[in-house]
Amino acid sequence: MKKITIVDYGSGNVLSAQKSFIKITKDNDIEAEVLISKKLNDVKSSTHIVLPGQGAFSTCMNGLKKTDGLIDELCEFALIKKKPFLGICVGMQMLAKTSEENGVFTGLGWIDGQIKLLPRDNLKLPHMGWNLVIPKNSKYNNLISFQNDFYFVHSYYFDCADKDNILAETKYGTNFASIVGKENIYGVQFHPEKSSSQGLNLLKEFIRL
């Protein structure tokens, strides 16, 4: 029995993430409970954690900090117990050490790197829409084998310090890391819950970990 918890800290559209996991588990006869919660006990007893995120980096980090002990519990889950953890969009960006969105802010720091603004060079921001995600050769890649289009909405990207943490890249002006990973910790810049069947497949791979 899997217990998938989507961390609820007041960030945007968490319902879609929940519904996509419910859909996958139903369609694939995977016995699972899919929760939206910020209770420490739920985090503790989960098999998989999903950290969503929408809006500004600092707002999201502050949202996480608002629940006493939540960050510690997430650290315990991901860094000590080393159970599968997935950050989506700003949830992925929060895995970085710092972000330069509207200032300089500290993130969780689980994957070495910095969140930077995409270079504008005549390109529209946010980078919004479907774009190709190309898997890279990385020892940490258990999520994606084939290239496919996924749905993106973001203006900042994860500049990884260690290239091994780049599981996939996407081109928008520059090549940026669209999937990052390190051991049991994963982050996707796009929205798998909004990326049709290929998105659901990726989430399925995650819950199989």
Added chain:
Amino acid sequence: MVKTRIIPCLDVKDGRVVKGINFLNLIDAGDPVEQAKHYSDNGADEICFLDISASLEKRDTMVNVVEKTANEVFIPLTVGGGISSIENIHALLKAGADKVSINSAAIKNPNIIKQASEYFGNQCIVVAVDAKKHNNDWFVYSHGGTKKTNLLALNWIEKIQDLGAGEILLTSMDKDGTKSGFDNVLLSEVSEFLKIPLIASGGVGTLDHFYDGVVKGKADALLAASVFHFNEISIKEVKKYLKDKNINIRD
């Protein structure tokens, strides 16, 4: 690079589709969820619901529709029509909408764009503009295209962008319903200065029109209603056509 998006738009009144697919034996052709699912299965890159309910109470049913749609449809969903407050926006986003499209409310109180984009992030705030040409200028219309304002469309769109809109949904009222193609002159004039994505709407009737919207109008996304609903053109055909002409399209 990012793909050009094809977006079918469904008109929903009191929770039921009134302008939607007319060619399939859907079990319940009035069900927005079933229609949205059909389009998603056939390659739509996003879905747009336009709520044309007459009363505020009936608009609450849209929240239910959105919630049910989010159970079945896993591509981005934009909801527009009659959105007048931050509370409306919050309820729709919470129910599973990815973006909301604001029109008349933004004309009445432009500050709602700033408030909403600061609060929810600009990625989910689409501002819809209905424009009609008088002499040599395009003017903005409000209330579903029934009331002319004194706003010049180009000025207004620049202002919307400055206030923090994430996207512009631009409908040419001169072209809407004519099946003579998008207003590519209007679109390209807007594209000249726009730094956020532009969705073209109004006038599409043939495959060529989609192509022209991208190449001449320089739109990032193309919205259409009747040609899809009446199966005059399928989304798959549009995508194949554009792809064959080297437009960057999602398979």
